[in-house]
Amino acid sequence: MREPPRPVRLLADALRLDAPRNPRPLPGEDEWPAVVDLANRHFLAPALYVALAATERLDALPAELRTYLAMLHRANVERNRVLHAQAADLAAAFAAAAVDLMLLKGGADQFDPAHADPGARMVADLDLMVAEGAVAASVSVLEQFGYAMTLRHRPGAHAYADFTRPGAPATVDLHVAAIDSQQFLPAAEMRARAAWVAAGEARLLLPSRRDRLLHNLLHAQFQSEDFAWQRLSLRDIHDFSVMAGAFAVVADWSGIAACFAQCRGIPAFESYLLAAEDLFGLSWPLATPPTAAAAKHYDRCLRRMHRPFLARLGAPLGNLRAEYAAHRMDALYGAQTGLLRRRFRHTLNYLRLKRPQEVVRWLLKLR
Numbered sequence: 001m002r003e004p005p006r007p008v009r010l011l012a013d014a015l016r017l018d019a020p021r022n023p024r025p026l027p028g029e030d031e032w033p034a035v036v037d038l039a040n041r042h043f044l045a046p047a048l049y050v051a052l053a054a055t056e057r058l059d060a061l062p063a064e065l066r067t068y069l070a071m072l073h074r075a076n077v078e079r080n081r082v083l084h085a086q087a088a089d090l091a092a093a094f095a096a097a098a099v100d101l102m103l104l105k106g107g108a109d110q111f112d113p114a115h116a117d118p119g120a121r122m123v124a125d126l127d128l129m130v131a132e133g134a135v136a137a138s139v140s141v142l143e144q145f146g147y148a149m150t151l152r153h154r155p156g157a158h159a160y161a162d163f164t165r166p167g168a169p170a171t172v173d174l175h176v177a178a179i180d181s182q183q184f185l186p187a188a189e190m191r192a193r194a195a196w197v198a199a200g201e202a203r204l205l206l207p208s209r210r211d212r213l214l215h216n217l218l219h220a221q222f223q224s225e226d227f228a229w230q231r232l233s234l235r236d237i238h239d240f241s242v243m244a245g246a247f248a249v250v251a252d253w254s255g256i257a258a259c260f261a262q263c264r265g266i267p268a269f270e271s272y273l274l275a276a277e278d279l280f281g282l283s284w285p286l287a288t289p290p291t292a293a294a295a296k297h298y299d300r301c302l303r304r305m306h307r308p309f310l311a312r313l314g315a316p317l318g319n320l321r322a323e324y325a326a327h328r329m330d331a332l333y334g335a336q337t338g339l340l341r342r343r344f345r346h347t348l349n350y351l352r353l354k355r356p357q358e359v360v361r362w363l364l365k366l367r
Helices: 006-015 032-041 045-054 063-096 105-111 132-144 187-193 209-223 234-246 253-261 266-280 292-306 309-313 315-323 326-333 339-353 356-364
Strands: 102-104 125-129 148-152 159-164 171-175 195-199 202-206
Touching (some): 006 032, 006 234, 006 266, 032 045, 032 063, 063 105, 063 125, 063 195, 063 202, 105 202, 292 309, 309 315
Antiparallel strands (some): 148 159
Protein backbone atom coordinates (compact mmCIF):
# COMPACT_ATOMS: atom_id res chain seq x y z
CA MET A 1 0.00 0.00 0.00
CA ARG A 2 1.37 3.40 -0.97
CA GLU A 3 1.98 6.18 1.56
CA PRO A 4 -0.32 9.23 1.67
CA PRO A 5 1.19 12.56 0.56
CA ARG A 6 3.47 13.88 3.30
CA PRO A 7 1.17 16.76 4.45
CA VAL A 8 -1.69 14.23 4.77
CA ARG A 9 0.46 11.86 6.79
CA LEU A 10 1.76 14.62 9.06
CA LEU A 11 -1.76 15.98 9.73
CA ALA A 12 -3.16 12.49 10.29
CA ASP A 13 -0.31 11.58 12.65
CA ALA A 14 -1.09 14.62 14.81
CA LEU A 15 -4.79 13.65 14.90
CA ARG A 16 -4.41 9.91 15.52
CA LEU A 17 -6.51 8.37 18.28
CA ASP A 18 -3.36 6.92 19.85
CA ALA A 19 -1.38 10.19 19.66
CA PRO A 20 -1.44 10.84 23.44
CA ARG A 21 0.15 7.41 24.05
CA ASN A 22 2.36 7.29 20.97
CA PRO A 23 2.98 10.79 19.55
CA ARG A 24 4.45 10.90 16.06
CA PRO A 25 7.05 13.47 14.93
CA LEU A 26 5.70 16.96 14.23
CA PRO A 27 6.13 18.71 10.87
CA GLY A 28 9.26 20.73 10.32
CA GLU A 29 8.94 24.51 10.30
CA ASP A 30 8.87 24.64 6.51
CA GLU A 31 6.18 21.90 6.40
CA TRP A 32 3.64 23.57 8.68
CA PRO A 33 2.07 25.85 6.01
CA ALA A 34 1.06 22.88 3.84
CA VAL A 35 -0.23 20.95 6.85
CA VAL A 36 -2.32 23.85 8.17
CA ASP A 37 -3.65 24.60 4.69
CA LEU A 38 -4.77 20.97 4.44
CA ALA A 39 -6.35 21.13 7.91
CA ASN A 40 -8.29 24.25 6.94
CA ARG A 41 -9.51 22.74 3.67
CA HIS A 42 -10.80 19.68 5.53
CA PHE A 43 -12.22 21.66 8.50
CA LEU A 44 -9.78 20.04 10.93
CA ALA A 45 -7.79 23.01 12.23
CA PRO A 46 -9.61 23.19 15.62
CA ALA A 47 -9.21 19.43 16.00
CA LEU A 48 -5.49 19.82 15.25
CA TYR A 49 -5.20 22.38 18.05
CA VAL A 50 -7.01 20.05 20.47
CA ALA A 51 -4.83 17.09 19.50
CA LEU A 52 -1.60 19.05 19.97
CA ALA A 53 -2.82 20.34 23.32
CA ALA A 54 -3.64 16.76 24.41
CA THR A 55 -0.06 15.70 23.68
CA GLU A 56 1.36 18.87 25.32
CA ARG A 57 3.14 19.89 22.12
CA LEU A 58 1.67 23.32 21.44
CA ASP A 59 4.87 24.94 22.68
CA ALA A 60 6.76 23.18 19.89
CA LEU A 61 4.86 25.17 17.25
CA PRO A 62 6.06 28.49 15.84
CA ALA A 63 4.51 31.24 17.99
CA GLU A 64 2.38 32.74 15.20
CA LEU A 65 0.97 29.33 14.27
CA ARG A 66 0.17 28.54 17.90
CA THR A 67 -1.70 31.84 18.21
CA TYR A 68 -3.55 31.23 14.93
CA LEU A 69 -4.73 27.73 15.88
CA ALA A 70 -5.77 28.91 19.34
CA MET A 71 -7.84 31.68 17.75
CA LEU A 72 -9.59 29.20 15.43
CA HIS A 73 -10.32 26.90 18.35
CA ARG A 74 -11.77 29.69 20.51
CA ALA A 75 -13.93 30.86 17.62
CA ASN A 76 -15.23 27.34 17.06
CA VAL A 77 -16.03 26.87 20.75
CA GLU A 78 -18.14 30.03 20.61
CA ARG A 79 -19.77 29.05 17.31
CA ASN A 80 -20.71 25.62 18.66
CA ARG A 81 -22.18 27.25 21.76
CA VAL A 82 -24.37 29.45 19.56
CA LEU A 83 -25.31 26.48 17.35
CA HIS A 84 -26.40 24.58 20.45
CA ALA A 85 -28.67 27.48 21.38
CA GLN A 86 -30.01 27.70 17.82
CA ALA A 87 -30.88 23.99 17.87
CA ALA A 88 -32.58 24.35 21.27
CA ASP A 89 -34.70 27.24 19.94
CA LEU A 90 -35.70 25.13 16.93
CA ALA A 91 -36.57 22.21 19.21
CA ALA A 92 -38.92 24.44 21.20
CA ALA A 93 -40.55 25.78 18.02
CA PHE A 94 -41.08 22.32 16.54
CA ALA A 95 -42.38 20.94 19.85
CA ALA A 96 -44.96 23.74 19.97
CA ALA A 97 -46.16 22.60 16.53
CA ALA A 98 -46.27 18.94 17.69
CA VAL A 99 -43.50 17.93 15.23
CA ASP A 100 -40.91 15.41 16.42
CA LEU A 101 -37.51 16.84 15.51
CA MET A 102 -34.34 14.77 15.06
CA LEU A 103 -30.83 16.24 14.78
CA LEU A 104 -28.33 14.54 12.49
CA LYS A 105 -24.53 14.61 12.05
CA GLY A 106 -22.73 17.58 13.63
CA GLY A 107 -25.91 18.84 15.28
CA ALA A 108 -26.28 15.52 17.11
CA ASP A 109 -22.70 15.86 18.34
CA GLN A 110 -23.68 19.10 20.06
CA PHE A 111 -25.97 17.16 22.42
CA ASP A 112 -24.16 13.80 22.66
CA PRO A 113 -20.53 14.61 21.86
CA ALA A 114 -18.06 12.02 20.69
CA HIS A 115 -15.35 14.70 20.88
CA ALA A 116 -14.23 15.46 24.42
CA ASP A 117 -13.40 19.09 23.59
CA PRO A 118 -16.38 21.34 22.67
CA GLY A 119 -14.36 23.15 20.01
CA ALA A 120 -12.85 20.16 18.21
CA ARG A 121 -15.58 19.53 15.64
CA MET A 122 -16.59 22.14 13.10
CA VAL A 123 -20.29 22.12 12.16
CA ALA A 124 -21.31 23.61 8.82
CA ASP A 125 -25.11 23.51 9.17
CA LEU A 126 -27.90 22.00 11.23
CA ASP A 127 -29.42 18.91 9.64
CA LEU A 128 -32.97 18.40 10.92
CA MET A 129 -35.00 15.29 10.14
CA VAL A 130 -38.79 15.08 10.40
CA ALA A 131 -41.35 12.54 9.25
CA GLU A 132 -42.34 12.95 5.60
CA GLY A 133 -45.88 13.81 6.63
CA ALA A 134 -44.62 16.66 8.80
CA VAL A 135 -42.78 18.59 6.07
CA ALA A 136 -45.52 21.18 5.50
CA ALA A 137 -45.83 21.87 9.24
CA SER A 138 -42.02 22.07 9.54
CA VAL A 139 -41.74 24.60 6.71
CA SER A 140 -44.47 26.66 8.38
CA VAL A 141 -42.56 26.63 11.69
CA LEU A 142 -39.32 27.71 10.03
CA GLU A 143 -40.98 30.51 8.08
CA GLN A 144 -42.80 31.68 11.21
CA PHE A 145 -39.42 32.09 12.92
CA GLY A 146 -37.90 34.07 10.07
CA TYR A 147 -36.23 31.31 8.04
CA ALA A 148 -36.49 31.55 4.26
CA MET A 149 -36.06 28.68 1.79
CA THR A 150 -32.91 29.17 -0.27
CA LEU A 151 -32.71 25.80 -2.04
CA ARG A 152 -35.42 23.26 -2.83
CA HIS A 153 -33.99 19.80 -3.41
CA ARG A 154 -35.26 17.52 -6.16
CA PRO A 155 -38.44 15.50 -5.44
CA GLY A 156 -37.69 12.19 -3.75
CA ALA A 157 -34.35 13.31 -2.31
CA HIS A 158 -33.51 12.61 1.32
CA ALA A 159 -33.33 16.37 1.99
CA TYR A 160 -36.34 18.60 1.33
CA ALA A 161 -34.84 22.13 1.36
CA ASP A 162 -32.26 24.49 2.87
CA PHE A 163 -33.32 27.47 4.99
CA THR A 164 -31.46 30.52 6.26
CA ARG A 165 -32.34 33.33 8.66
CA PRO A 166 -30.55 36.68 8.97
CA GLY A 167 -28.28 36.58 12.00
CA ALA A 168 -28.55 32.82 12.49
CA PRO A 169 -25.11 31.16 12.63
CA ALA A 170 -26.03 28.10 10.57
CA THR A 171 -28.15 27.11 7.60
CA VAL A 172 -30.93 24.63 8.38
CA ASP A 173 -31.15 21.59 6.09
CA LEU A 174 -34.57 19.94 6.43
CA HIS A 175 -34.49 16.16 5.86
CA VAL A 176 -37.06 13.41 5.57
CA ALA A 177 -34.39 10.67 5.53
CA ALA A 178 -30.69 10.27 6.33
CA ILE A 179 -29.60 9.46 2.75
CA ASP A 180 -31.26 8.88 -0.61
CA SER A 181 -30.74 5.10 -0.50
CA GLN A 182 -33.10 4.50 2.39
CA GLN A 183 -32.78 0.72 2.22
CA PHE A 184 -29.59 1.07 4.30
CA LEU A 185 -30.98 3.32 7.00
CA PRO A 186 -34.78 3.68 6.84
CA ALA A 187 -36.05 6.85 8.48
CA ALA A 188 -38.79 5.03 10.40
CA GLU A 189 -36.26 2.61 11.89
CA MET A 190 -33.94 5.47 12.82
CA ARG A 191 -36.78 7.16 14.70
CA ALA A 192 -37.66 3.91 16.48
CA ARG A 193 -34.08 3.58 17.75
CA ALA A 194 -33.60 7.29 18.55
CA ALA A 195 -33.55 8.73 22.06
CA TRP A 196 -35.06 11.94 23.43
CA VAL A 197 -32.62 14.42 24.97
CA ALA A 198 -33.15 17.76 26.66
CA ALA A 199 -32.59 20.84 24.51
CA GLY A 200 -33.09 23.92 26.63
CA GLU A 201 -36.70 23.81 27.82
CA ALA A 202 -37.71 21.40 25.06
CA ARG A 203 -36.64 17.99 23.79
CA LEU A 204 -35.37 16.61 20.52
CA LEU A 205 -34.46 13.22 19.10
CA LEU A 206 -30.92 11.97 18.53
CA PRO A 207 -30.12 8.92 16.38
CA SER A 208 -28.68 5.95 18.20
CA ARG A 209 -24.91 5.94 18.34
CA ARG A 210 -24.81 2.93 16.03
CA ASP A 211 -26.94 4.83 13.50
CA ARG A 212 -24.70 7.89 13.77
CA LEU A 213 -21.69 5.75 12.86
CA LEU A 214 -23.54 4.12 9.97
CA HIS A 215 -24.88 7.47 8.74
CA ASN A 216 -21.39 8.97 8.65
CA LEU A 217 -20.09 6.06 6.61
CA LEU A 218 -23.06 5.91 4.21
CA HIS A 219 -23.15 9.66 3.68
CA ALA A 220 -19.45 9.85 2.84
CA GLN A 221 -19.17 6.78 0.63
CA PHE A 222 -22.56 6.81 -1.11
CA GLN A 223 -24.40 10.12 -0.67
CA SER A 224 -21.27 12.22 -1.28
CA GLU A 225 -20.06 9.57 -3.77
CA ASP A 226 -16.54 9.39 -2.32
CA PHE A 227 -16.35 5.66 -3.07
CA ALA A 228 -17.30 6.11 -6.73
CA TRP A 229 -14.87 9.01 -7.12
CA GLN A 230 -12.06 7.27 -5.19
CA ARG A 231 -11.49 10.22 -2.86
CA LEU A 232 -10.96 10.68 0.86
CA SER A 233 -12.69 13.25 3.04
CA LEU A 234 -10.26 13.59 5.95
CA ARG A 235 -12.88 15.40 8.03
CA ASP A 236 -15.48 12.62 7.60
CA ILE A 237 -12.97 9.83 8.24
CA HIS A 238 -11.56 11.58 11.30
CA ASP A 239 -15.05 12.17 12.69
CA PHE A 240 -15.90 8.52 12.07
CA SER A 241 -12.71 7.39 13.82
CA VAL A 242 -13.46 9.54 16.87
CA MET A 243 -17.04 8.27 17.05
CA ALA A 244 -15.95 4.65 16.58
CA GLY A 245 -13.54 5.03 19.50
CA ALA A 246 -16.07 6.81 21.72
CA PHE A 247 -19.01 4.55 20.79
CA ALA A 248 -17.11 1.26 20.69
CA VAL A 249 -19.57 -0.52 22.98
CA VAL A 250 -22.51 0.01 20.58
CA ALA A 251 -20.71 -0.11 17.25
CA ASP A 252 -22.28 -3.42 16.02
CA TRP A 253 -19.66 -3.93 13.32
CA SER A 254 -21.10 -7.24 12.13
CA GLY A 255 -24.53 -5.64 11.67
CA ILE A 256 -23.03 -2.71 9.76
CA ALA A 257 -21.06 -5.12 7.56
CA ALA A 258 -24.24 -7.10 6.85
CA CYS A 259 -25.94 -3.87 5.78
CA PHE A 260 -23.25 -3.29 3.14
CA ALA A 261 -23.13 -6.92 2.06
CA GLN A 262 -26.76 -6.71 0.94
CA CYS A 263 -25.82 -4.49 -2.01
CA ARG A 264 -22.28 -5.72 -2.72
CA GLY A 265 -20.94 -2.70 -0.84
CA ILE A 266 -18.30 -4.44 1.30
CA PRO A 267 -15.39 -2.77 -0.59
CA ALA A 268 -16.87 0.67 0.22
CA PHE A 269 -17.23 -0.26 3.90
CA GLU A 270 -13.80 -1.81 4.29
CA SER A 271 -11.98 0.84 2.25
CA TYR A 272 -13.35 3.44 4.68
CA LEU A 273 -12.23 1.35 7.65
CA LEU A 274 -8.78 0.98 6.08
CA ALA A 275 -8.50 4.75 5.79
CA ALA A 276 -9.57 5.20 9.41
CA GLU A 277 -7.03 2.59 10.53
CA ASP A 278 -4.11 3.83 8.42
CA LEU A 279 -4.63 7.56 8.91
CA PHE A 280 -6.13 7.94 12.37
CA GLY A 281 -5.22 4.76 14.23
CA LEU A 282 -8.66 3.14 14.51
CA SER A 283 -8.16 -0.50 15.49
CA TRP A 284 -9.42 -2.82 12.75
CA PRO A 285 -12.85 -3.77 14.10
CA LEU A 286 -13.75 -6.80 11.96
CA ALA A 287 -12.95 -10.45 12.62
CA THR A 288 -11.71 -10.90 9.03
CA PRO A 289 -9.02 -8.92 7.19
CA PRO A 290 -9.99 -6.45 4.44
CA THR A 291 -10.78 -7.82 1.00
CA ALA A 292 -8.39 -7.29 -1.89
CA ALA A 293 -10.99 -5.04 -3.56
CA ALA A 294 -11.10 -2.77 -0.50
CA ALA A 295 -7.30 -2.54 -0.29
CA LYS A 296 -7.09 -1.76 -4.01
CA HIS A 297 -9.73 0.97 -3.69
CA TYR A 298 -7.96 2.64 -0.75
CA ASP A 299 -4.70 2.52 -2.69
CA ARG A 300 -6.41 4.26 -5.62
CA CYS A 301 -7.72 6.94 -3.25
CA LEU A 302 -4.16 7.59 -2.10
CA ARG A 303 -2.95 7.71 -5.71
CA ARG A 304 -5.56 10.35 -6.48
CA MET A 305 -4.34 12.40 -3.48
CA HIS A 306 -0.82 12.28 -4.92
CA ARG A 307 -2.04 13.26 -8.39
CA PRO A 308 -5.13 15.50 -8.16
CA PHE A 309 -5.27 15.86 -11.96
CA LEU A 310 -6.51 12.25 -12.08
CA ALA A 311 -9.88 13.52 -10.85
CA ARG A 312 -10.38 15.45 -14.07
CA LEU A 313 -9.18 12.59 -16.26
CA GLY A 314 -11.34 10.12 -14.37
CA ALA A 315 -14.51 12.24 -14.36
CA PRO A 316 -16.43 10.11 -16.90
CA LEU A 317 -15.66 6.90 -15.03
CA GLY A 318 -16.44 8.47 -11.65
CA ASN A 319 -19.81 9.73 -12.90
CA LEU A 320 -20.65 6.34 -14.39
CA ARG A 321 -19.67 4.50 -11.19
CA ALA A 322 -21.84 6.83 -9.10
CA GLU A 323 -24.82 6.75 -11.46
CA TYR A 324 -24.87 2.94 -11.87
CA ALA A 325 -23.86 1.93 -8.33
CA ALA A 326 -25.63 -1.20 -7.13
CA HIS A 327 -27.15 0.58 -4.11
CA ARG A 328 -28.59 3.26 -6.41
CA MET A 329 -30.12 0.68 -8.73
CA ASP A 330 -31.65 -1.02 -5.67
CA ALA A 331 -33.15 2.27 -4.51
CA LEU A 332 -34.57 3.16 -7.94
CA TYR A 333 -35.73 -0.22 -9.27
CA GLY A 334 -35.71 -2.65 -6.35
CA ALA A 335 -33.58 -5.78 -6.20
CA GLN A 336 -35.98 -8.26 -7.82
CA THR A 337 -34.26 -8.35 -11.23
CA GLY A 338 -30.61 -8.73 -12.20
CA LEU A 339 -28.23 -5.81 -11.78
CA LEU A 340 -27.29 -5.69 -15.47
CA ARG A 341 -30.95 -5.58 -16.49
CA ARG A 342 -31.62 -2.72 -14.07
CA ARG A 343 -28.61 -0.80 -15.38
CA PHE A 344 -29.81 -1.26 -18.96
CA ARG A 345 -33.26 -0.02 -17.97
CA HIS A 346 -31.68 2.98 -16.25
CA THR A 347 -29.68 3.80 -19.39
CA LEU A 348 -32.82 3.77 -21.52
CA ASN A 349 -34.63 6.00 -19.02
CA TYR A 350 -31.70 8.41 -18.86
CA LEU A 351 -31.27 8.70 -22.63
CA ARG A 352 -35.01 9.21 -23.03
CA LEU A 353 -34.87 12.27 -20.76
CA LYS A 354 -31.55 13.82 -21.78
CA ARG A 355 -30.27 15.35 -24.98
CA PRO A 356 -26.86 14.17 -26.27
CA GLN A 357 -25.09 17.39 -25.24
CA GLU A 358 -26.51 17.06 -21.73
CA VAL A 359 -25.16 13.52 -21.49
CA VAL A 360 -21.69 14.73 -22.53
CA ARG A 361 -21.75 17.56 -19.96
CA TRP A 362 -22.81 15.10 -17.27
CA LEU A 363 -20.02 12.66 -18.15
CA LEU A 364 -17.37 15.39 -17.92
CA LYS A 365 -18.72 17.03 -14.76
CA LEU A 366 -16.18 17.12 -11.92
CA ARG A 367 -17.73 16.67 -8.47
